[in-house]
Amino acid sequence: MSTVRTLMVVQGRKLHAAAIGFFEIIIYITALGKVVNGLDDPGNLLAYALGFASGNYIGIFIEEKIALGNFAAQVVLKTSKNREVLDSLRNNGFGVTSVQGSGKEGSREILNIALKRKDLDKLKQILYEYDERVFITVSNTKPISGGYFAPKKK
Numbered sequence: 001m002s003t004v005r006t007l008m009v010v011q012g013r014k015l016h017a018a019a020i021g022f023f024e025i026i027i028y029i030t031a032l033g034k035v036v037n038g039l040d041d042p043g044n045l046l047a048y049a050l051g052f053a054s055g056n057y058i059g060i061f062i063e064e065k066i067a068l069g070n071f072a073a074q075v076v077l078k079t080s081k082n083r084e085v086l087d088s089l090r091n092n093g094f095g096v097t098s099v100q101g102s103g104k105e106g107s108r109e110i111l112n113i114a115l116k117r118k119d120l121d122k123l124k125q126i127l128y129e130y131d132e133r134v135f136i137t138v139s140n141t142k143p144i145s146g147g148y149f150a151p152k153k154k
Helices: 004-009 014-036 041-066 081-090 119-128
Strands: 069-075 095-102 106-116 135-141
Touching: 004 014, 004 041, 014 095, 041 119, 069 119, 081 106, 081 119, 106 119, 119 135
Parallel strands: none
Antiparallel strands: 069 106, 069 135, 095 106
């Protein structure tokens, strides 16, 4: 619960974070009370520690599956098929802005892509079809105005 709540806080989802925090602290206080009352039994301490570790592991697993939030990806193309890559991305619902860049090895096309976290694997799959060594950077973002996101799938 703590992992998902932290994600909600970072994304500015106040009500979700507060609701999860409410139930998280009830469970925490209840479990901690049992451990503190039974400190003479090392099994209680071990059970609490294992529960805490398991909760972290399961929380990260769940968070990866629900993949809430948005990413901003920057892609540096090194292929001669730039037009095909752009068309493929756009045909698959990605909003793409293309700019020219200059690097050590000459001119490159740089793609700026706003996407939902759950679409990252799809983005990588499309890019790897054209260049297995494509340079991709991704960062968390919080869109505030305008832009293009594919409509929600029903």
